[in-house]
């Protein structure tokens with residue numbers, strides 16, 4: 001199939017009760033599939049099962065194994081299998097017993113509920129904007145060290161056969177999307193949680209930039225804004241799907257909402273034929289970053 005319907009779950013998760021976060025995610029996923037039964041890809045936001053708080057990550061962390069034994073991994077695998085969807089499970093705090101470190105990790109399931117991808121946030125959100133926001137993920141989290149291109153051959157949608165994953169702050173580093181697209185990914189998905197300071201400044205511009213740079217689809221999925229708890233991290237919302245021309249296909253507001261969109265793999269070729277930057281690069285003058293990285 002050349003087209004794929006997707007649903008972005010802009011969940012008011014990230015609350016103190018992990019089970020309640022999972023239950024709410026399930027309610028909204030069911031609602032998405034009722035409204036659009038032929039949905040092939042569902043995306044959840046960053047830190048959907050725990051507060052977005054560096055001091056809470058340890059408490060909410062889970063060990064991720066291919067057998068999906070932890071609460072959230074079992075939950076995500078079960079949903080993907082039951083509804084026969086590719087599921088990008090937002091992110092969860094991960095504890096790795098081998099190195100004793102914590103990571104902010106996205107896990108991806110195929111339609112059979114098999115774990116097919118795991119991306120650890122590579123660029124941690126350590127910023128300080130005077131009179132704006134200070135956040136230091138690296139106080140408790142460690143850096144992921146791998147670029148993640150997910151192979152998903154069991155999907156009958158071409159655009160879902162290969163896609164790249166980044167997490168939130170990762171989108172500010174164009175290399176990640178560039179390397180993924182040169183590996184053949186036609187879609188980058190970033191479970192994210194920008195905030196009310198950086199969201200209005202950069203959110204949609206970054207989505208459009210990554211799309212135009214690489215002539216691919218970009219998906220950003222955010223939590224909803226938590227207006228009833230103003231002391232909590234205030235996510236920007238505005239989950240968005242941008243097409244390979246940099247055009248917004250669909251975008252949420254700031255409250256809990258499901259964003260629906262259709263991705264068309266043929267549009268990528270049309271855009272690349274019309275504005276042929278993929279063939280006009282000057283690798284005789286500057287190096288190809290995907291080559292340099294040695295992971296083509």
Ligand SMILES: NC(=O)CC(=O)C(=O)O
Nearest residue numbers: 125168169193194195198
């Ligand atoms: N929360 C993040 O990782 C990133 C973010 O909010 C920003 O880059 O701005």
